[in-house]
Amino acid sequence: MSVPTVSRVLSGSAPVSADKRRQVLRAIQELGYRPNPAARALATGRRSIISVLTSDTTRYGYASAIRGIEEAARAVGLVVALTMLDGDDEESARVAVDLALDQPLAGMIVLEFDIQGSWALAALPDTLPVAAVSSAGEGRSVPRALFDDHAGARDATNYLLGLGHRTVHHVGIPASGRPSGRLLGWREALEAAGAPVPEIVESDGTPRSGLQAGARLARRGDVTAVLCGNDEVAFGVIKGLQDEGSRVPEDVSVVGFDDHPLAEIWTPSLTTMSQDFAELGRMAVDFLLGRLAGVPVAAPRSTPRLVVRKSTAPPSS
Amino acid sequence: MSVPTVSRVLSGSAPVSADKRRQVLRAIQELGYRPNPAARALATGRRSIISVLTSDTTRYGYASAIRGIEEAARAVGLVVALTMLDGDDEESARVAVDLALDQPLAGMIVLEFDIQGSWALAALPDTLPVAAVSSAGEGRSVPRALFDDHAGARDATNYLLGLGHRTVHHVGIPASGRPSGRLLGWREALEAAGAPVPEIVESDGTPRSGLQAGARLARRGDVTAVLCGNDEVAFGVIKGLQDEGSRVPEDVSVVGFDDHPLAEIWTPSLTTMSQDFAELGRMAVDFLLGRLAGVPVAAPRSTPRLVVRKSTAPPSS
DNA sequence: ACATCGCTTGATAAGCGCTTTCATGACTGA
């Protein structure tokens, strides 16, 4: 029973007599043998890790995308390695990238929802197959799986305008450097409708910052509709509005983005643009694998779908 | 300029003349050379991956723990590989474990908050350094970093009893097989106080199932205080209670677990047991590294801290 | 019944890209 025989039993690369096979398998059982993955990777050149670069994984959008990617990767026998991008400068992104590259990677997926993702993308060598999951379509040379939130934001804004609102305010979240697709879609819809384009209220994407944004909007007095960059912010905005005495949706309509699991539980339940993160994760992985195999896959695109709940209504006046 | 020289420049394992070093570095620059991680792992025997086995990563508790682990791992130059446990039988857990083991692992951390985690733990070979992050202290031989939610649940229950509630109801979440620490702490506190121990209301840990639980509790009529297995469920429970006409906290007090970012934004803001996930993640990694180095580290333990907000009050009657 | 052929199966050896030991040769100081 030689070393190659064992290898053949394990990989099935050549026929082995039933007898020997049994023998080998029993020995493996008894010794608890596991092939050394490093040696195997070296000999075969096969890489089985997909590295995912992402910001804060506790945020719903990121967590969902990661989940989708992991599921798709696992389905084809790949493992997902996570590296968080938590610095506020390009150098720290470079450090994170270096760490990730110190593994035998089949490829890399960058969640480019924010500036950290863009930095990471910029720091990547072009020798590695890379896919970005992004919410802005334009620009870079890296192939991307797209959340088409440009279209999503346009749809959401049009929906609010269609309810009779004179204009729609926007609470932005940190974007990837260039103007976010959500912002662009929002502005585009307003301009197309000839509605005034109000100044954007910034947030950092957290409920807490949404709270402040909501309070500020309430104090403005003339706000009747708000499109938020994500659901977490929308929750905060609703609360902020309510704290200042505005009723939702009677005085102000609020729309979110992502369809957070709590959106339907919130009071009032949140009208939002639902995104199929699992699908996009799958798309990103397929995309990457396609590039690996040399088959050029068209950049996948996932368009959010409007889910109308109770946080929106026609203006009361 | 030979192969070993390059290796020496990169690792600093032996002195190299400034001249040669420059030469080597320039060549590396120009060629965009990156050492093959698989070959390096094979030659050195160093493993740089920590594999994390976990259920649904979009849930706040899991996501937070993962974040803590990733941060701690990155700080010591390790990368985190994620494998999700999403099957409902032991076999699928075994498959997931096998996939994870096909990497050169420094060690493994299992988030054993639920039965899937326990299955995974059982399927692991004992040759690998393993740490579990668990919320139940008893039992198995695998060393664990503990969320001491036994104590947490006791504290929460005592707090509610201290407010004057006759007893406290409990909405459970799926646990790791044996009774959860939360359940035990809750029951213990009730028994110690001589309070009746109501039947547990089960949930699956999601807001939606909390909603149903809340509705059911409201219809019971005699419920004045509820301890929920996590914040997501608590949000649902509050909503369910409100939908049935119960006011929170005037009619029913609700306490959650985890201190979800939305807990302070919720209406009413949620009293909850705050857990330091980042710290526990760090603990789990340190723990693992300690075992790796042969230094036996005491099982770390993180005790939740009560955060009182507006969802709790003395009973009105 | 014997020799030959073809096919299956096992072992031997090379090599994946790196680290590390070891030996060599250049160079220094006495």
Place this chain on the structure above:
DNA sequence: TCAGTCATGAAAGCGCTTATCAAGCGATGT
């Protein structure tokens, strides 16, 4: 000139896969 340093290159080996080669076996033809 010789011992002692030090940088550098040659070679071995990490644990596996795989190509190559040899041996064993039954089947076939005469």
